[in-house]
Amino acid sequence: xxxxxxxxxxxxxxxxxxxxxAERVVNAPLPTVYGKFQAVGYLDHDRGDEQVALVYGEIxxxxxxxxxxxxxxxxxxxxxxxxxxxxxxxxxxxAVVAEGSGIVVYLRGHEGRGIGLLAKLRAMALQAxxxxxxxxxxxLGLPVDxxxxxxxxxxLRDLGVRSVRLMSNNPRKREALVLHGVQVAEQVPLLxxxxxxxxxxxxxxxxxxxxxxxxxxxVAHGS
Ligand SMILES: [Zn+2]
Numbered sequence: 001x002x003x004x005x006x007x008x009x010x011x012x013x014x015x016x017x018x019x020x021x022a023e024r025v026v027n028a029p030l031p032t033v034y035g036k037f038q039a040v041g042y043l044d045h046d047r048g049d050e051q052v053a054l055v056y057g058e059i060x061x062x063x064x065x066x067x068x069x070x071x072x073x074x075x076x077x078x079x080x081x082x083x084x085x086x087x088x089x090x091x092x093x094x095a096v097v098a099e100g101s102g103i104v105v106y107l108r109g110h111e112g113r114g115i116g117l118l119a120k121l122r123a124m125a126l127q128a129x130x131x132x133x134x135x136x137x138x139x140l141g142l143p144v145d146x147x148x149x150x151x152x153x154x155x156l157r158d159l160g161v162r163s164v165r166l167m168s169n170n171p172r173k174r175e176a177l178v179l180h181g182v183q184v185a186e187q188v189p190l191l192x193x194x195x196x197x198x199x200x201x202x203x204x205x206x207x208x209x210x211x212x213x214x215x216x217x218x219v220a221h222g223s
Contacts, residue, residue: 024042026040037054054093057102059102072110163185
C-alpha cells in the first residue's frame, strides 16, 4: 500500500495518525487443542476488518508453511458438511504444528467467497434446490469469487515472510499472493476426504473454479 504523504501532513508538519493497510495491534498467546500458537491481531485500515494470524514456532522468512483460510462460519464453527472449510482449517493447524513452525492467516470478510454470510446462506438455499455453487451466486447477481488477498500479503510481509509454501488447492490464491508481492515456493495440497454432503460442491470447485482436487477421482459418480 502506498501512503499519500502529501495530503496527510498536519498543520504542524507531522504526519496525521490516519493510516492505511494492515496495522499490527496485539500479540497474545493462544493455546489450542493442536498446540500453542501466538494470535497476532491486525486492523485493516482500508476495509475496517479485524484480522488475525495464528503463528506457530519460530518462523523464518523463506518457504514458510502458510494457510490463507477464508472465514466460513458454517464450516469453521458449526461443522457444516456443505463445504470442507472446517476440516481444512483443522488440517492446516495440525500441519503447521507437525512442521514445527508456520502461519494460519484467518481472513475475515471472506465469508461465502467474499459475498457475506446472508448472501452465502441464500446461495446455499438455492444449492439445496439443485443449483451448483457457481450458478447460485450468479442467480443472486453476485460474483462467483469476490475475495481479495491484499491484506493477507501485508500481514505476511509484516511477519517478515518473503516466500511461502502455500497450503491450498486454489490456483487463484497462489496467483493473488504473487500479484501482491509474496513468492510462492510451493503449493501444498490440502485434500479432505469428501463426504456425501459435499461431493457435488467439491466437484464444482474442481470443474468450474480450477481447484486441484485429484483425490475426487477415487469417488464414484452418482447420486
Ligand atoms: Zn465453507
